[in-house]
Amino acid sequence: MKLGLNLSFAIKRWLGGDAMAHIVKDELGLDIVQFTWDLVDPWWPAEKRDPIAREYAAAFRRAGITIESTFGGLASYTYNHLLGPTPELRALGKEHLKRAIDMTSEMEVRAAGMPFGSFSSADALDPSRREAIYKEAVETYVDISRYAKEKGLETLYVEPVPLATEFPSSATDALRLMKDLNAQTAIPVRLMVDWGHALFTPLFGEQADMDYWMKTCGEYIGAFHIQQSDGLLDRHWNFTRDGIITPERLAEFWKRHKLADQTYFMEIIYPFEETDEHVLADMKASVALLRQAA
Amino acid sequence: MKLGLNLSFAIKRWLGGDAMAHIVKDELGLDIVQFTWDLVDPWWPAEKRDPIAREYAAAFRRAGITIESTFGGLASYTYNHLLGPTPELRALGKEHLKRAIDMTSEMEVRAAGMPFGSFSSADALDPSRREAIYKEAVETYVDISRYAKEKGLETLYVEPVPLATEFPSSATDALRLMKDLNAQTAIPVRLMVDWGHALFTPLFGEQADMDYWMKTCGEYIGAFHIQQSDGLLDRHWNFTRDGIITPERLAEFWKRHKLADQTYFMEIIYPFEETDEHVLADMKASVALLRQAA
16 A cells, blocks of 8 residues: 555645654654645745745655645635635635645645535535535636646646535545546646545435445545545544455455555644644654554 | 524535625524624725624614624634744734734724634744744734724734634733733723633643633623633534533523623534524524523
């Protein structure tokens, strides 16, 4: 298994390039990361934001750590973005992603991504509003892809989410979006599929099945988020906890589908009130379990 | 009990002034709210942000809903702000709060607040770094209070949090901060005490006791966040769930301390993947339980 680390586990705790590189490389023994916008907010003024972002990138480079992509986290996911209910909110969604692309480019990282967007409660129940907003969002995203290409990015990622009020959630929705986008975008758009989202049984029932996802839209899956879950909520637990996504299951899937490049990014989200000592010890234990199963 | 509603329960779901006012007033029967920055990000460009924020305020006014304060939510809490490890991050923390004050002023709301800030893991363990950063943050906050006064605000709030790596967490820390600030600030600074934070036993042990908080720093408590919790993590559950903070306990405390103005703001945070139908039904049931106990 090609193991990578989404840095969400570290937010507010280990800050600055050297401190973070030490945790990733020396403490956890990993050298591929996905940089979360929860460490550097794309909305910060560019002249203050970019030196902070570049300092992470430089320290990671010195330590031999590859940043495969940058990705939206908790703060970004709080807002509706491209599927918001008003033109003003959707325009802010576009600006948000463009600013994240600017930051990614400044870090000399070649890929960025986030979920696509969230409908309001009212729009989610109105098929014609959903369709109209979706079509506008696809056009907007095509525009954004041209901007990303100008900025030197090579791939954009969309992450499906386990909510019927957002898009895409199901594997068939994800396939539709990938076809609609890749027919027009200036650079490839790929799926970042989260195991805990795909296996969310309250929404997907019998289709909460990663083999079904591979069959439906596997050709577009660029990488994965891995997390432990009970399948009942989007837990983002670590693999030290019992649940339905064991290291053995991940390893068996990896081998059977002959995966090679599609990094398994651990995306572990701790309650803010967990101690730093617990987080670090737990991350180490989990990496050991994943290594053992690989 | 003077019951109010922090709007965190509604984020991404009911957007826009009229939709939100309908939920607050007609569905839940409440008329006091705390507006969360998770609905309108203080970092959005002012010329786009302020019309959206003003539209909420105008719709609430028409519906007879009072916005007592605006407050930081999930997105804001993702970053370290005034206690961050570098001058650059701390300056961004200052700018963040000033932008939130701008937005609050545009809404013609008279109070705003958030937690004070988070130390990095390394700084949290270094008493002299903690003290130096704390002192600088107090000076910065005094500056911010002058700015808030110019903008027409009458009160700023600080929310203690259940983490030893942040400040203030304990009641005695909160008292120290209140004394240090109120000796110098241009407008009063008060505590927004969250029941689930104050009763967090892993950190506070026997001092996880609201009477102890009242005795220690009660004179500075301007209002409360209420939530259900098991005392083991910062749950922000609703009162439809069993836990240690029952509506009866809240009512008994309210009466015994002869509270009058210190609004109990329900701050209920749902997993994003809960359905809108469940959230609304659950909020209604919880308001009914609180009304019954009052």
